[in-house]
Amino acid sequence: MKKNNYIAVLLLMGLCFILFPNRAHAADNLGYTVSAVPSSKQIDFEQSYFYLQTTPGEEQQLKVKVKSTQKEPVKIKIYPTDAYTGEKGTIEYTEDSKLLDETLKEPVSSLVKVETPTITVENFEEKEVTIQLTPPKESYSGVKMGVLVFELDDSGEKKSMVKNKFSFRLGLVISETGDDYRDSKSLNLLEAKSTLRRGKKMVLATLQNPEPKVLSDLEIQAEVKEKESNKIIKKETVKGYKMSPNSRFDFEMDWGTATIKGGTYVLNMTVTNGYNDWKFEKEFRITNEQARDMNDKSGFKIITPTWIKVATTMLILSTGVIVILLLVRRKKLEEQWKIKKKKRKRKKRKKKEGK
Template sequence: MKKRIYSALILVSCVFVSLVSTREVFAEDENNLGYVVTPLQPSTQIDLEKSYFYIKTVPGETQTLQLRVASTKKEEVHLKIYGVNAITSNNGTIDYTEDLAKIDETLKEPVTSLLKVGTPEITVGNFEEKTVEVQVTAPKEPYEGVKMGAIVVALVPDKEKQKGMSTEYNYKIGLITAENGDEFTDGKTLKLNTAKAAILHGKKMVLASLQNPEPKVIDDLNIVTTMIEKESGKVIKEKTVQNYKLAPNSHFDFELDWGINDLPSGTYTLKMDAKNANEEWHLSKDFKITNEEAKEINALSVFKIETPTWLKAVSIVMVITSLVLMGTLFYRRKKWEKAWKRLRIAKKKKKKGKNKNKK
């Protein structure tokens, strides 16, 4: 018991040390960027407590936003400034990327179409500060809700030092535009557009395309998903998630990961029951996985169990060897039992003979 407690204490200590070490590494990486970015709140800022831009716009009018970029080291850093739109990641978070394929069809005049950066690239060094100006021109026609995105200040990759894949480090300053300060996290519409089987990131998946077509955020969304075989009513797969957040006018693929198991063919119904503090949604979609689709997806997936030929051969040899050993031991045991039986009989006969002689 004492050994178990001691082992548990060592394990907890190791986990604590690893967490502290990780935290220090991230902090060091952030400082090594060589610059910091601070948004300067404009007079049109709707909420002064927000650390990002949340600005009021007037149809057709242009306003200028300012960012202070300060160098934190002597060496020069080259930076690029650009805008991105808010999308919903497959993990159910609001993300800011340049992935044009993720832009939803309901998003008209996105943030990127409203922005114009005065100086798209700058160089800062030797602890200097520079102010970057970004113009925001509102759509000519009034719009409802909000438009959401971010202004990115990113390091320009050094082509001489860059080898293979690289990670882009950057600052992202959130930008929300609105014509008023009304609540924008109470989206009321959620759609299940499609359900299908597919390969994603090398994994076998069933993907459900969920859409928020409104110019508002759907916040703190809990989803219970059930995949049912249509003919038998048997539940094939279940998944529950919590605290998902959907960007305005966005869509994403809700993932049902099949892991190492083969994806089965058949006709199915996907049911999704979602709710937050404001609304409840009960969505359903029928879909089919053909034999050909299932075979192709299972064959292409990199996440599957494959037994090497040599392992099969070794397993067979081990099984045969085990059987031979077991047979040998069984034969020897029977042989010894017979010998002991003969010896016991001989002893009994000898004992009887001695008793007769005494009489």
């Protein structure tokens, strides 16, 4: 009988997990958990992040529960950030407005106000955070993407050379229509250039998604060649890239350890996502001064130590001397052999004359 009760309880728990998915996001290693309180404006209740429908100029209040998972107090800083496209074709989030594209108007961070930007939770207590969302007064298409960051606030601790930022991010996507936002159909190549990045010589192709929708499943094939000789210098193929709405990023092609020469180059790119295809071609020039500067400053180049250069020179000189000595010795031996041969011939002649 008890066994049957246990089975019934387990089945009931499983049914609860299916019907009421857990919206709490564990961050036990941080000392707290974060969970979104469902909003009446939620478009998709299956999502654990905020995916909200907005009306122009109509304010909304969002609620988030923050719960302590330890006795010790945890100080948490709360702030919004905006979506952008990272260097490796991933959707990332940032506070740095310089990383945002000019086509992104009124980003999420400009529409959100956290009533209590810093809170402290301790001894397993739970607090509710209120976030004010004020959508644009004018209608917008597509979506605006960002996250609410709940970050451990270490401002009161002693400063160190290296700091690890621990945080939890709660997604925030807003839309007026709730239509599919993963079907952007536009892509632009803004610029091609060569420069140093992270100490590496790079060719950078700046790609832009000008639509307020996500551009997904990109496969990029790119090649760089010398314009004059048509010689292919570098090829690169990647798959699975995606771009956040109204964003740009620099597609990187590592030049490697080869020496860069000044001249005019041509970048050819083919980009596809199974539904759309884009072909780009763009020229860019590297001056002799730029090439020399990149070659000198690159941290990734073949550097031969001085002792190897000296040893190699000595080895070459030694080899040359040995070869010369061998040739001289061979010449002497040949001369000696010729002299001996002449002497033998004279002896033979004398013997014949004596007979």
